Amino acid sequence: MTDPLTIKLTDSLSRKKQEFIPLDPNHVKLYACGPTVYNYAHLGNGRMAVVYDLWARLLRHAYPKVTYVSNITDVEDKIITAAKESGQEIAVITEKYTKIYNDDMATLGVGLPDIQPKATEHIQEMIDQIAQLIERGHAYEAEGHVLFNVPSDPSYGALSGRSRDEQVAGARVEIAPYKRDAADFVLWKPSTNDQPGWDSPWGVGRPGWHIECSAMAEKHLGLPFDLHGGGADLKFPHHENEIAQSCCAHGHPEKVNSFANYWIHNGFVTVDGEKMSKSLGNFLLVHDLIKDHKGEVLRLALLSAHYRQPLDWSAQVLHQSQVLLDKLYTKLLELKDVQADIGEIPMSIMTALCDDLNTPLAIAELNKMLKEKEGVELKSQLLAVGSLIGILQENPDEWLVQDHSNIDVSKVEGLIKERAEAKKNKNFARSDAIRDELLSIGIEINDTRDGTTWQKT
RNA sequence: GGCGCGGUGGCAGAGUGGCCAUGCAGGGGACUGCAACUCCCCGUACGCCGGUUCGAUUCCGACCCGCGCCUCCA
Numbered sequence: 001m002t003d004p005l006t007i008k009l010t011d012s013l014s015r016k017k018q019e020f021i022p023l024d025p026n027h028v029k030l031y032a033c034g035p036t037v038y039n040y041a042h043l044g045n046g047r048m049a050v051v052y053d054l055w056a057r058l059l060r061h062a063y064p065k066v067t068y069v070s071n072i073t074d075v076e077d078k079i080i081t082a083a084k085e086s087g088q089e090i091a092v093i094t095e096k097y098t099k100i101y102n103d104d105m106a107t108l109g110v111g112l113p114d115i116q117p118k119a120t121e122h123i124q125e126m127i128d129q130i131a132q133l134i135e136r137g138h139a140y141e142a143e144g145h146v147l148f149n150v151p152s153d154p155s156y157g158a159l160s161g162r163s164r165d166e167q168v169a170g171a172r173v174e175i176a177p178y179k180r181d182a183a184d185f186v187l188w189k190p191s192t193n194d195q196p197g198w199d200s201p202w203g204v205g206r207p208g209w210h211i212e213c214s215a216m217a218e219k220h221l222g223l224p225f226d227l228h229g230g231g232a233d234l235k236f237p238h239h240e241n242e243i244a245q246s247c248c249a250h251g252h253p254e255k256v257n258s259f260a261n262y263w264i265h266n267g268f269v270t271v272d273g274e275k276m277s278k279s280l281g282n283f284l285l286v287h288d289l290i291k292d293h294k295g296e297v298l299r300l301a302l303l304s305a306h307y308r309q310p311l312d313w314s315a316q317v318l319h320q321s322q323v324l325l326d327k328l329y330t331k332l333l334e335l336k337d338v339q340a341d342i343g344e345i346p347m348s349i350m351t352a353l354c355d356d357l358n359t360p361l362a363i364a365e366l367n368k369m370l371k372e373k374e375g376v377e378l379k380s381q382l383l384a385v386g387s388l389i390g391i392l393q394e395n396p397d398e399w400l401v402q403d404h405s406n407i408d409v410s411k412v413e414g415l416i417k418e419r420a421e422a423k424k425n426k427n428f429a430r431s432d433a434i435r436d437e438l439l440s441i442g443i444e445i446n447d448t449r450d451g452t453t454w455q456k457t
Numbered sequence: 458g459g460c461g462c463g464g465u466g467g468c469a470g471a472g473u474g475g476c477c478a479u480g481c482a483g484g485g486g487a488c489u490g491c492a493a494c495u496c497c498c499c500g501u502a503c504g505c506c507g508g509u510u511c512g513a514u515u516c517c518g519a520c521c522c523g524c525g526c527c528u529c530c531a
Contacts (some may be wrong), residue, residue, distance in 0.1 A: 014462090032486070032531095033531090035459095035531075041479090044530085045531055046531085047520085047531065048531040049531085056505095076529085078530090100459080157460095158527080159463070160527085162460055162461095162526090209529085228471065230531070231530075231531030232461090232531080233525075233531065234531070235526075236460080236461095236526060236527065237526095237527080263461085265468095266531070267462085268524090269526070270524085273524095304469075304470075305470065305471095306470085309462090309470090310467080310524070310525080314468090314469085316482085317469065318480095320469070320480060322482050323480085324481095336463050341495075352471090358472095360471050360480095361470090361472080361478085364470085364478060364479035365479080367479055368477095368478090423490080426490075428490055428491065430493090431490090444493065445493070447489075447493075447494085448494080
């Protein structure tokens with residue numbers, strides 16, 4: 001890598017696309033908020049995982065060392081609810097869904113982050129940070145709770161563009177009486193006997209949601225670090241609060257990038273134009289989708305829109321990804337005997353990815369490349385692109401092989417043989433009838449110079 | 458109400474001050490006994506109204522429409 005790559009990204013903090021300049025070019029640090037493990041991961045979780053996995057891959061391509069941290073939230077009130085409803089221990093639930101999450105993401109070609117910290121293993125770090133906030137006058141104890149005092153942070157709202165007053169005006173929930181300010185949020189809350197709890201200077205309790213990411217990012221990456229990512233919905237309040245906690249804990253409330261230098265946010269997945277929700281019954285789980293679709297098809301589909309844009313999931317999106325991957329694997333199969341190592345990423349594709357991870361453009365360039373190049377050059381570049389973006393990792397033979405388990409192969413081949421006879425005798429009426437018959441049982445035939453092949457439609 | 462995002466050809470989806478996105482679907486052609494596969498070709502898209510400009514889908518302003526967040530959420 002002689003020529004240093006210039007990566008541009010849209011920074012949510014400055015609201016501008018700008019050049020990424022690492023704090024330390026020898027060690028780039030990325031943090032992305034991971035899932036709360038109380039259920040199967042949905043497509044939105046999948047998109048988040050794929051997007052930041054690709055950011056990590058791109059950064060690794062450009063810099064010698066990258067540490068990518070993405071957490072598992074394993075203490076949260078939804079988990080408590082899930083435990084009560086299912087009668088299972090909390091740890092059983094969180095371990096189960098953590099494993100399923102990682103397995104499902106692996107199917108999407110998502111590598112494990114370099115570090116995957118769990119909230120429950122960082123309670124002490126959270127307590128320490130809360131204590132620091134109290135010490136510096138940014139947090140206070142009230143009725144067993146510890147709250148972050150929003151008015152004590154002059155920079156609060158820098159990320160979301162929301163002032164404290166606006167937040168209060170928009171509040172749709174009742175304001176707890178122990179809050180000094182309506183905008184204050186919980187750092188620590190008391191636990192009853194049937195809720196998970198840890199000893200703390202403020203009694204037995206559990207952390208609020210936002211503090212875990214502040215504590216874990218700092219522990220594993222140090223402050224400040226380069227990039228912090230997550231879903232667009234986390235911008236407020238979660239990320240806003242993370243900034244407040246981390247900057248204030250270290251006495252830099254006015255320096256909003258003293259926590260993370262750049263912020264990146266991915267857009268939502270909608271399904272046929274509607275937001276996924278349980279009530280609409282369009283809540284797509286990765287765990288279900290991988291039963292019917294190959295992981296790479298789902299991954300490519302998730303990358304078919306720019307990561308910051310909303311992505312509308314539909315049969316069409318899947319179809320396009322499937323068709324393209326089939327084409328690519330067919331090409332690789334054709335080039336099976338061509339000796340080629342992983343080559344260079346074509347400039348056009350690299351440029352697209354370096355421009356704020358423009359995957360739709362990169363895919364378009366991939367299509368062009370498929371047309372314009374051939375032989376060793378094509379194969380080596382396909383392998384290079386595939387290994388960077390996380391596709392084409394399967395054996396082409398296996399990818400293209402069909403599942404014939406519920407087909408009467410001998411019958412199909414018998415008919416094809418009969419058709420060949422009919423064709424030889426110029427009995428085209430009979431041969432066409434056979435073709436129609438095969439089609440009616442879902443078999444499509446394909447005459448080639450070397451005979452007739454068939455496949456499921 | 459506040460904050461933010463977006464409206465591109467049948468669909469998906471980039472991008473740009475003047476020239477090609479790309480893919481899927483569709484149409485035409487080559488090939489084929491006829492098909493399929495493959496290959497080639499094709500469609501004058503940029504929400505609406507003003508403004509700046511020699512020229513705007515692209516810049517500026519107003520308007521209309523859609524979406525997200527403000528409550529747990531990727």
